[in-house]
Amino acid sequence: MISMATILRYRTRILFHGTHVAGIVGANDVGYGFQGVAPNATLGMYRELQDIFGCEIDRPTSDDIVISALLMAIRDGADVVSVSVGDFGGWSKGDVLSDVINDLKVDTAVVKGATRILLYMNSTELVYLTNFMSGAQVATLTKEDGELLVSELRKNPNLKATFPSRHSSESVDGGGLVSFFSQYGPSYDSVNIQPNFLGVGRDILSTFPRNSGSYAMMSGTSMSTPQVAGIAALIKGFRGKDIKALKLKAILSTTAQQVPAAVGSSEIETTIHAGGGLVDAFCACFAKTVLSIDALALRDIPNFKAQHTFTITNEGDKSHSFRTGHSPAITVITFQPGSLRVSAKVETVPGSPAAQAQVSPATFTLGPKASQDIHVTFTLPTGLSPELLPVYSGYISVLSDAECERHTLPYYGIAGVMKNTRVIDIGPDTEDKEQQVPRLTDSNRQPLKGPISFDGNSGVALRYRLAFGSPYMRVDVIDANATLAKEGPSPPPMQAMPDIGANFTLSKRTFLGANLVGMLPTSNSTYAPRTASAHTVEISWNGTVIPIGSVKPSFRIPSGHYKILIRALRVNGNPNTDADFDYWVSPAISVSGSPVIQRPTTPQSRSPPASTRGQSPASYQSHAAGL
Known part of the structure; x- marks a missing residue:
């Protein structure tokens, strides 16, 4: 029986997490009338390294580390593995590569001599990295917090900061x-x-560190998970270790x-x-x-x-x-x-x-x-x-x-x-409810008024939300004069959604008849969940794009006039069918600082104002x- 305890260093309550979870699985009765679900199980323990923010974070570790721990547990002979972790999702598949890429960013900082790292990205989505990696202590920040700290550090290089804890409570049924x-x-x-x-997960009595009372009650899916894992261990002990996982799952569900x-x-x-x-x-x-x-x-x-x-x-x-x-x-x-x-x-x-x-x-x-x-x-x-x-x-x-x-x-x-x-949300920005997303802002997230332009020393930021999950989405750049063709009727519904790999990228160079200049770096995403209610996604763009259908490196587009195109494939849609995408087109953007792009002698009619796919009825x- 292997328990992957989630042990965090900086929140007192979480210091007890692994001890409590292990007790739910296999605590022995030492005279107090309490024991774990499978007290005769042999326990192993794997620590999942995490960030410093505590259990309030919905993603306390990364997929690649969980997978590594699972593989280690199997190699060590585990019959049952209990994993008390969770994340925003909604898909039966995921993308491990992004976790590895974020880890490489930390590795680069360590090579430069960093030992303690506060990391934030150019997106408002919070990045989750392990607490200790590559010899450095790592914590992640929101984009807003990171920019605030950088601004204050420029004013005062000896700045000291504290992060107060917030507590809340609510009644339950x-x-x-x-x-x-x-x-x-x-x-x-x-x-x-x-x-x-x-499984039972509220007010669960289990073991605690001795200097904190030895026993305590905690609540959460972290408690129900080891309970069910312990029951699975009992079943394997009673029915035999060779019982297949799908059969075990069916027994637990239907009884x-x-x-x-x-x-x-x-x-x-x-x-x-x-x-x-x-x-x-x-x-x-x-x-x-x-x-x-x-x-x-x-x-x-x-x-x-x-x-x-x-x-x-x-x-x-x-x-x-x-x-x-x-x-x-x-x-x-x-x-x-x-x-x-x-x-x-x-x-x-x-x-x-x-x-x-x-x-x-x-x-x-x-x-x-x-x-x-x-x-x-x-x-x-x-x-x-x-x-x-x-x-x-x-x-x-x-x-x-x-x-x-x-x-x-x-x-x-x-x-x-x-x-x-x-899929693409049309509604108030969570940061400024008077502004509607999707929208473009300047590099400081201020609304853009009048003609939009930037040179090689600046850029724009795209802010958007997903109201629903999408199996595939990305952001591209098109010519400002490009015209998106009217959509024809969608093809018959597919009997099964196509198998889109975790690192899938469309190589098609057009969308609804418009030529794609290039794709915004880091915008290609598979199996995206809907955006959390308090968040708005932000992607910064400085004129650099990735070539379509090519392994060539990113390049800066020539001076000219462009628009940004967001595409999000609808659930059960076919990524090779343009009509299956929601999309939004930005106002025109003037990019300077490079040779002017050659214009066609007969300009195409300008595309309609920023809008969403075919004005689908709001219902x-x-x-x-x-x-």
Whole structure:
């Protein structure tokens, strides 16, 4: 049993994190009536090096370090690995390369003699690096904080600064419900239901350093994770270490207990918040019948799959009689009417219109070592507003009267069209709510008025937000006189989203008929999540671009007149189909400081003012992943 403890150095509470997590997994009872989930497990421990800001940061480590630790754990013979980390996301895939690139920036500073580094980027997105790397102590800052410190240091090279801690508290719902800090799913690409199942994570008693009392209660998904990992260790100890991971996942999900939507309510919590339900360690170990899958994803309306089949197998030596059924859960909406942004508070649709499900056979008897296919035909719910991207869900039940031989298979579907959901946010800038993004500012983030121009000693900044996730986005430069062709009808919906690799880059040199001058450095992004509610992304541009479809180095564009083009591929879109992108075109920018670009003798008509893709109706906004 390997626990990847998240040990931070500068926040007292987090000093206890690894001790507390390890105790949840394997603490021994030394006379106080308390023990871990799997007290006989042999524990290993891997520290994930992190930044100095504490657990309030949503990404306390980097993907490449987590992967390295996982590989080390497997090489060391671990049977179960517990990892208490999280990040903004929403996709079943990620991009490890960006973590490595940021690490290289620190390596460069160390070569120059740096031993302590405060790092910020030219983007407002906060960068997360490990606390100690390459022999240097590293902390990351927001762009605003970094620029403020640089400004103050120029005034006073002996500047000293302190960073006060802020504390907050809030009331929570009663016991028996999903905790307020638990995430909502599903993934944008409908691969993961997320979460798969629930563990107990609030007010968990476990071990603490002896000089701090030896035992204490803590709350968080960091606590539910080792609990479920400990249960997985129990299952492997009972069923055998050779049990496959997918089978173990299916057992945990389908033997779990459903969770109510509210205290005293008969309604069932949505599966995109509860997954299969609260894990049942006893039944996960002792159930003799097993389902072949852990969940069903019905996807959105164009990709709706009505018919599904799964199998139940009796691994025991007794026959069991089963009855099948369907239990709908509450239906929730992703957006409020007229809003482009995912609701901060997930709301239930009144009456919770649900899908219909026909399950066959209705009853059957399963003998020892026998299997039975179960067929389900779903019908989409009615009376829902597709533009709000409602998410319906529920459970297909396979029940017997024998203890633990009762299974519920979670499912979910989206009663809307993911591909119609706007990705590029049109709304107030989080820094200046009187300004609307996307927008251009000067290098000091001040609004630009009148004609926009800069020379080789300055530049502009692009500020934007994503209202929804995008599998691929980038920022390019086009000629100011370029005309974007009117979009034709979109091709038929794809049955599956194309496999876009983590480091994918389009080599196509045109977009909607306009020639691309080059791509802004660092703007190529795969599997981008929606922008956090308090953030606005910023990319600075000084006239340098990366050539399209070439491995040649970046270059400075000739003097001339240009526009900036943002593109974001919509969920389920094809990156080779221009009509599948949201886009925004900036006002014209005059760039000087280099030879003037040769103009065509017959200028093309100027493109329309800065706008978004085809002026999609505001009712088509964003949905359902990583809410």
